[in-house]
Each structure stands twice: as C-alpha cells, then as structure tokens.
Amino acid sequence: MSNEQPKIPQATAKRLPLYYRFLKNLHASGKQRVSSAELSEAVKVDPATIRRDFSYFGALGKKGYGYNVNYLLSFFRKTLDQDEVTEVALFGVGNLGTAFLNYNFSKNNNTKIVMAFDVDERKVGTEVGGVPVYHLDELEDRLHEGIPVAILTVPAHVAQWITDRLVQRGIKGILNFTPARLNVPKHIRVHHIDLAVELQSLVYFLKNYPLE
Numbered sequence: 001m002s003n004e005q006p007k008i009p010q011a012t013a014k015r016l017p018l019y020y021r022f023l024k025n026l027h028a029s030g031k032q033r034v035s036s037a038e039l040s041e042a043v044k045v046d047p048a049t050i051r052r053d054f055s056y057f058g059a060l061g062k063k064g065y066g067y068n069v070n071y072l073l074s075f076f077r078k079t080l081d082q083d084e085v086t087e088v089a090l091f092g093v094g095n096l097g098t099a100f101l102n103y104n105f106s107k108n109n110n111t112k113i114v115m116a117f118d119v120d121e122r123k124v125g126t127e128v129g130g131v132p133v134y135h136l137d138e139l140e141d142r143l144h145e146g147i148p149v150a151i152l153t154v155p156a157h158v159a160q161w162i163t164d165r166l167v168q169r170g171i172k173g174i175l176n177f178t179p180a181r182l183n184v185p186k187h188i189r190v191h192h193i194d195l196a197v198e199l200q201s202l203v204y205f206l207k208n209y210p211l212e
C-alpha cells in the first residue's frame with residue numbers, strides 16, 4: 001500500500017475486497033452509481049457501517065444519488081494495490097494445496113500463486129493449475145525476495161520446520177492451514193485458518209442465535 005493513502009481502520013480494510021468485488025461487477029454491468037442500501041443488501045453489511053467506511057475513502061454519498069461507482073473503484077484499486085500483484089508460494093500439493101492451485105484466486109487478481117513445493121517425487125517437476133511444483137530442497141534457491149507470502153498446506157509435523165526456513169528467506173506473511181501453532185519472530189504475520197473451528201462456530205450460532 002502506498003504511503004499517500006489515508007490510514008483506514010483494520011475492520012474497514014477487511015471489508016474493502018468485498019466492496020471492490022461487488023463494485024467491479026456493478027461497473028461491468030454499466031451502473032454509474034449505487035446507494036448504501038443496495039450495497040448493504042449485496043455485501044451484507046449494514047448501511048450505517050458502509051457510510052462510515054466510505055467516509056474514510058473520502059466518498060460522501062449524496063442523498064438521492066448514492067455513490068459514484070467509478071470514483072470508488074479507482075480508490076479501491078489504488079488502496080488494494082490491484083495493479084501490483086503480490087506473489088505467493090504454496091507448500092504441500094496435496095488435497096488442499098491442489099485445490100488452491102487450481103483455483104489460484106482468479107477472482108482476486110492482486111494475488112497469484114507463482115510456485116509450489118512438495119517432497120513427493122510424483123508431483124515434483126509437474127505443473128498444477130499452471131503453477132510449477134519444485135522439490136522442497138529447492139526452497140532457498142527458488143524463493144526470492146519478490147515472494148512475500150506463503151501458504152502452508154503440508155502435514156502439521158513439518159510446518160514449523162518449513163516456517164523456520166521461510167523466515168530465514170525473508171517471508172513476511174504466512175497463511176497457515178495446518179493445525180500446527182507456528183512460532184515466528186514478531187515482525188512476521190501468521191493467519192491461521194481452521195475450517196473445523198469455523199464450522200463449529202457456524203453451528204453454535206445456528207443453535208444459539210437463529211435468524212428470524
């Protein structure tokens with residue numbers, strides 16, 4: 001993100017990709033403006049929050065007019081660095097890893113998995129979803145400074161070992177799908193994703209906070 005951008009709260013920043021995707025579709029269908037009520041319906045965020053979020057972007061909706069789609073899109077593009085692709089490396093081309101490589105975040109065009117690593121000789125040297133799979137032994141040679149993010153879809157028992165090597169190589173962020181809790185220096189950001197926890201949480205909310 002460029003330094004000229006105003007600082008926006010983290011909660012707002014998290015909603016940006018949601019807004020961005022919806023506005024891109026609106027733009028593609030030829031719409032010039034959108035109301036906070038329409039946006040709210042589409043992205044499931046309440047209109048008051050949308051108005052507050054958008055005020056950080058310098059977009060003040062006009063009564064009876066709504067927001068200018070082009071203005072918002074160009075703001076989001078700059079803020080999300082859509083023009084600058086962040087390259088990502090993936091570790092572990094198994095069930096989960098293969099699915100990610102085939103998907104390759106095509107809807108979210110500012111990130112791209114550019115290489116993958118595995119130790120299985122049947123996978124090394126192949127391409128999955130157009131992404132080359134290298135042997136883990138090649139990590140230090142292949143992983144260069146231009147790749148700040150890694151996705152871990154390896155067995156849990158090798159996760160910390162690979163993480164230590166990634167840290168040595170200057171990685172900045174790790175998306176961890178393994179159940180292992182990773183130890184990293186303070187300046188490295190780890191996001192842990194656990195589908196079981198997400199599912200449990202959904203079931204809990206269904207039971208305790210039924211909608212309508």
Ligand SMILES: NC(=O)c1ccc[n+]([C@@H]2O[C@H](COP(=O)([O-])OP(=O)(O)OC[C@H]3O[C@@H](n4cnc5c(N)ncnc54)[C@H](O)[C@@H]3O)[C@@H](O)[C@H]2O)c1
Binds near residue numbers: 091093177178
């Ligand atoms: N977070 C979640 O919600 C969630 C859901 C399912 C699975 N998982 C976890 O994700 C991970 C992957 O699951 P999966 O079902 O794809 O497993 P998998 O066994 O299908 O795939 C693991 C892959 O890692 C490779 N591998 C093994 N050791 C390696 C190493 N040292 N370096 C690089 N690659 C190595 C294997 O060859 C294999 O291709 C596991 O840790 C699993 O517990 C997480």
